[in-house]
Amino acid sequence: MRLRVAALLLVCAFTACAPSQEGRSDGAPTTVMYPEGAPRIDSDYRSLTDPIGRRRSQVHQGIDFIGEAGMPIIAAADGVVLEATVERCWGPTIAVDHGVDIDGRPLIALYGHLGPMLVKKGDQVARGQQIGALGDNENAFNCIY
DSSP, X not given: OEEEEEEEEEEOTTSOOOOOTTOOTTOOXXXXXXXTXXXXXXXXXXXXXXXXXXXXXXOOOEEXXXXXXXXXXXXXXXXXXXXXXXXXXXXXXXXXXXXXXXXXXXXXXXEOSEEEEOOOTTOEEXXXXXXXXXXXXXXXXXXXX
């Protein structure tokens, strides 16, 4: 069974998160190359349509990936776990403070729609470390379909 996970929600505290059409502030291109075998992106950041074609009420603030139940969810960067909790909408969710982004803005990632969570509040995580796994709970929470 193929499941959907909103594996990463980026929150830029104190600043707007809108992507620049002109690239990063240092002039570098914004094109991203995905490694072979990487999970498929099901819904992009700032998209106005959900994965099943419905119009969103606001721009999407995350990136949704497709994966199998049990698929490892890994930390995008080094950081500190702010919380690991079960949210009413997203289900099991891990919030990680990843410090600042390349432009010096605070970067916090929410890894949501999970199954097992392998970290707890206060844990240090390393880039690439497994912090959870995709669960088989898409019918258990009202924002997973």
